[in-house]
Amino acid sequence: MAYDDINLRVPGPTPVPEQVALAGARPMVNHRGPEFAATVGEVLERLRPFFGIASEPLLLTGSGTGAQEAAVVNMLSPGDEVLSVTAGVFGERFAAIAEAFGAAVTRIQGEWGKAISSEALAEAVRSNPGVKAVILTHNETSTGVTNDVAALVAAIRREVVGSQPVVLVDGVSSIGAIPFEMDQWDVDVAISGSQKAWMSPPGMAMVGVSERGWAAHAQARMPRFYWDFTKARKNGEKRTMPFTPAVGVVHAMQEALRLMTEEGPENVYARHAAIGERVRNGIQSLGLELFAEPSSVSNTVTAVRTPEGVETSSLIKGLRQRRVVVANGQDWLKGSIFRIGHMGWVHERDIDGLIGALEATLHESRLEAAV
Numbered sequence: 052m053a054y055d056d057i058n059l060r061v062p063g064p065t066p067v068p069e070q071v072a073l074a075g076a077r078p079m080v081n082h083r084g085p086e087f088a089a090t091v092g093e094v095l096e097r098l099r100p101f102f103g104i105a106s107e108p109l110l111l112t113g114s115g116t117g118a119q120e121a122a123v124v125n126m127l128s129p130g131d132e133v134l135s136v137t138a139g140v141f142g143e144r145f146a147a148i149a150e151a152f153g154a155a156v157t158r159i160q161g162e163w164g165k166a167i168s169s170e171a172l173a174e175a176v177r178s179n180p181g182v183k184a185v186i187l188t189h190n191e192t193s194t195g196v197t198n199d200v201a202a203l204v205a206a207i208r209r210e211v212v213g214s215q216p217v218v219l220v221d222g223v224s225s226i227g228a229i230p231f232e233m234d235q236w237d238v239d240v241a242i243s244g245s246q247k248a249w250m251s252p253p254g255m256a257m258v259g260v261s262e263r264g265w266a267a268h269a270q271a272r273m274p275r276f277y278w279d280f281t282k283a284r285k286n287g288e289k290r291t292m293p294f295t296p297a298v299g300v301v302h303a304m305q306e307a308l309r310l311m312t313e314e315g316p317e318n319v320y321a322r323h324a325a326i327g328e329r330v331r332n333g334i335q336s337l338g339l340e341l342f343a344e345p346s347s348v349s350n351t352v353t354a355v356r357t358p359e360g361v362e363t364s365s366l367i368k369g370l371r372q373r374r375v376v377v378a379n380g381q382d383w384l385k386g387s388i389f390r391i392g393h394m395g396w397v398h399e400r401d402i403d404g405l406i407g408a409l410e411a412t413l414h415e416s417r418l419e420a421a422v
């Protein structure tokens with residue numbers, strides 16, 4: 052079977068270029084030795100422009116959910132008041148993690164499929180003056196919505212009179228594909244995962260932390276061990292990672308970041324914007340409807356309403372027979388939408404192939420329904 056015979060269009064894990072896969076298959080090295088130190092240094096350096104930070108991010112071994120947990124336990128103490136803005140599965144998960152570790156979480160529930168409004172957030176910040184942290188999702192992968200993090204953080208900073216809360220942002224399915232300016236937007240913790248926009252296999256999480264974030268970390272008393280940011284920072288300074296990292300994934304990521312750097316962040320973002328538009332145009336040309344409101348559609352994942360008379364699971368099966376793999380809806384959206392991932396290693400031909408396969412599958416299911 053050809054290397055890229057499957058058009059993998061789920062919102063993570065995403066396809067990896069052949070040279071990235073080969074880099075991941077390189078022989079093991081000592082994770083405390085000079086070769087790995089060079090790799091870690093290069094990865095840290097190349098990540099910075101995509102996070103929009105002057106300082107170096109932290110490298111952790113784990114998935115995006117691990118990074119969500121890491122953000123919570125390193126920034127908060129049990130009993131801390133937290134505002135969690137949720138309008139989908141991943142915002143809910145972040146809130147649930149904060150609750151699991153004893154934070155007093157107030158949810159600001161947005162409508163699924165819509166962006167979070169700055170006014171609603173400002174109002175919530177006003178009525179919760181003691182809040183220690185605000186949790187945001189940049190790109191809600193379950194609904195295909197991108198939130199305006201810059202505007203949301205600005206609204207928080209404007210409303211707070213006393214000491215500023217730390218703002219934790221889930222950028223797992225956005226950073227590396229959609230512009231992100233952690234320093235400029237005044238974000239305190241930003242997280243991402245290797246298997247989403249980074250053209251790499253799953254297994255590695257990246258976390259940016261601001262000065263305010265480090266100050267909060269020094270006070271934070273939630274239990275932590277594996278995810279300790281102090282440990283991660285000290286390791287980073289020595290060009291290592293805590294414990295035994297997923298060495299193969301770090302090798303793959305090094306190669307992927309070389310490709311991303313060569314393409315350049317601006318071109319990477321422009322490619323995702325063009326691809327996002329191509330997906331949406333293709334979907335609409337087939338008479339299908341997007342789940343997200345037009346003003347906040349995501350350029351990394353598109354959620355599509357399953358048309359009347361078609362079953363989502365059979366649509367997904369039909370696509371799979373045509374070697375295109377998409378994802379069902381999650382939670383209460385399961386069965387009523389399907390989701391197309393288009394982040395990382397994605398080009399026009401992948402989208403055209405997907406739209407063609409979708410057209411054929413829909414045609415077939417309508418013929419069957421007519422029998």
Ligand SMILES: *Cc1c(COP(=O)(O)O)cnc(C)c1O
Nearest residue numbers: 114115116141190192223224244
């Ligand atoms: C995928 C994803 C996560 C969870 O990441 P895992 O690697 O599956 O643990 C969290 N947030 C967002 C926005 C995601 O897309």
